[in-house]
Amino acid sequence: MAGLMDGKKGVVLGVTNKRSIAWGITQVLRAEGAEVALTYQGKRVEESVRTLAAELDISVVLPCDVTEDAQIDALFAALGERFGKLDFLVHSIAFAPKEALEGEFVNTSREAFRIALDVSAYSLVALARGARPLMKDGGSIVTLTYYGAEKAVPGYNVMGVAKSALESAVRYLASDLGPEGIRVNAISAGPVNTVAARGISGFTSMLKLHAERAPLRRNVTQLEVGQAALYLLSDLGSAVTGEVLHVDAGYHAMGM
Ligand code: NAD
């Protein structure tokens, strides 16, 4: 069957387990015929990512901790060898020290700020630079953001500042790479029950509140985020770049 991603090759960063948004995206891309490489953050998750990869017949599984320049360089060297070119990259990575996601933003330490911005925002810049020479026929880069970039969401704190930087980086990268046919976009996903989310106290009540207030009166799934990513990563999105696409059941459209 003809797929929207037939003949396209790319890499998805940010799968940890079945619940990961990156896993939802990977499933949709594979179903449409994409060849996908996955990365894992460290030895701790290597095994679970390899097991998931095998489920979708994915054979290229590579390490990449985005705080290490050498690992980013090694990733693109390996992708160059295995794939020869790259059509897409998915960045589904964020981290802030747990204590920075509790209490008041005003108490954010210099170190927590540095880590959150490094892992969650700068990494997109470094990865885009690494992918660029492999995106010979143009390409599409997608990252994941959240409403807390636009409005102060209690507890999201320094991650909100990091997501604002990430969304701005999307626009600057779109400007730099557009002349080469490389598009850069973000998906602003509504809250989804993942590992990154379950570490947050009160997340369950947040999900409930979101579902009550969103125009569609429900939450979103990893697969729905995957479908939006498919649009941006395939030729369906060929004129879309520098955009933040909300996949949040309409929550962002409400004033009260
Ligand atoms: P997840 O925990 O499944 O994914 C987060 C990923 O970040 C993990 O795979 C982890 O290994 C990776 N990561 C963290 N530090 C890293 C590092 N130094 N190097 C490489 N990888 C690193 O959780 P998720 O909810 O699927 O999060 C994926 C993305 O979606 C994040 O950017 C998150 O901010 C965003 N997002 C999540 C939600 C939500 O409610 N879950 C909503 C909107 C946006």
Ligand code: 0WE
């Ligand atoms: O981006 C996120 C969460 C990202 C995240 C999660 C953790 C938990 C474990 C980053 N760093 C860490 N560090 C840890 O130690 N989301 C969009 C999910 C999320 O987190 C919130 C939210 C939502 C939604 C925190 C407060 C309020 C809302």
